[in-house]
Amino acid sequence: MARVAYLVALASALAPNRWDAPPHTSRELQRALGACPTADAACALLQERADDGNEVNVAATLVRAAREGASRSTLRYLYGACRASAGRMAPRQLANAARALRLADDDETAEREAALVAVCACVAMTPPAEWTNAREVAMAAWACGDACAKGRADEQAVYALRTLSNAAPRGFAAREASDVAWGLAAARERLLPPAATDNATVADVAAFLDRLADHARSVPYAPRDVATALWACAKIAEADWRAQAASLRAVAALRANADRIKGPWPPRDAAQAAAAVASAAVDAPEVLDRATAAAARGCDRWSLRDVADVLWACARLDRPPAADAVAALCGARAVRRASDGAPPNTRGRAELCSVAWAAACLAHESPQHLVAAVDTVAAAHGALAADADDDGARDVGSSTLGDAPTPPGAPMARTRRLRALHHARLALAAAGASEEQLQTVDAATTNELRRAARAAWTRRPSAPSSRHEAVSKVLRGMKAQHGVVATAHDEHGGLAVDVLVRLPDGRAVAVEVDGPSHFCADDPKRPLGHTRLKRRLLEHAGLEAVSVPYYEWDRIPHWSSMERERYLQRKLGITTRLVYDGGDSSSFAPLEGERGASRLA
8 A cells, every 4th residue: 555655646746737938938037026125925926826837946946935934825825836836946955945844833734735745756766876965865764754753755755765875975975975864864664664674775774874974974964963973783683673774884884983982971962973873872972971971071061961961871881981970971961950840741750760770880899989869869759749640642763761762652751751760779789889779769759659669560571582592491400400499470579580590509590691782792702881780789689689681591502402501500509410311410619711700790
């Protein structure tokens, strides 16, 4: 049905129309239109002299109406003219029309939607070789990406983006290349849906990212361009794992480009770049250093979003900044305003929760970090006391709190904030907060909020992987020879444990099965911040934490249960002799490279 709608829109745009005056007549009309004092007057003249006009006059008048503002009747007429003349438009007019349809400040109307569908369909049908102007490609890509993000002209905009991605970024400036990347990332949910089987689309996106990487190695980028392109790469990689390798290559090139930028970065660019590398799970200390250095210089003019992005990035990558930078971020005017004033709106609540959660994750670094975190978490609790009641807001995707993406409307946004608040308090306790400091946090909130936060924390969903199930099965099979009692998906002190193991010598061991999502994408053996925090929480709860990382477990053939038992024997420190049915036996010995190292390493 989508392809049928696309073909119908294209046929409509290519149908014979009245906007076909010769260029010399059109140029004379354009001068007369430019002399009109208002966009409404220009539209009236265009309507009066429609027989002398063509697609150039329509596109130019539509741009003026969108930029200056015009009446609804004017816009409605121009939308119809745009739809009728789209089939004759060259890339310049298509780009201008797409941008105007994005900027037009009026209610969503059927006429505007029909014009956008026609323009996007014609963009898709224009060969990439005809898109020779970089700025036109960037304008059209930004408009098409924005349309997809808003759920408008989905199919036609997706086809248009594929065409535009093949036209860029050869010979482009940094701004244009990053704008095209933004358009692809904004449209990711429709361009690369979770169940996508269109390998051609994935190949087009991956090829664009490879060209972007080559471009970033040869062309200097400004901070804004680096931040935009990094954000785009991270979002595209999240949308489809098949594009992740190309995305990581582009991120590496952009990091090298960022290193060549001299001088301080604007706060929004520094914060967005830091959040982007953290979202992509790329350990980029040089990018975080830019952001935290900007914070140390002063962040009283920063927005709450910028503060949240920087702190969250440091927490996710487990790169605690200096104590003065954390104190500056936690004490920023935007944080104080959200904590002390009227209860923030839904977005402000999520950002304030992100600040509190990240500060608590970084609290283990030093006593100064802990003090700043306690004050921030206490202030956030006080500001979010209303979250004890449902605010009715639904979650529509991933958040900046370290949680996995969820289906639209699945849990309430309030539930995610409540989990973050409870997680933050647990992190403070694990970081060594005194009883007095924990009482400070508790005193800032209500009993209802604490109960709601704990209830939301204990109800969090669990979806064990096949790797998790395999480890649990082998551990349960070790009961006969070693008295190992393994319980999968258990709780201990309010913490979910992948596999809780009780050994005959009385030890209680939490076996954590850590898949790729627990480690940096560019350094598979470096755990992310939330993984290290989980280990600290388990140890604080009195458990010995043992990690089973995927890069060790996956090396063992799935049919070799004996080797899997030997591996887990070493991990659990069971030194007794293993005897198997075939007479084979094994005694305890560390894995290669494991001698003298912690089993969590």
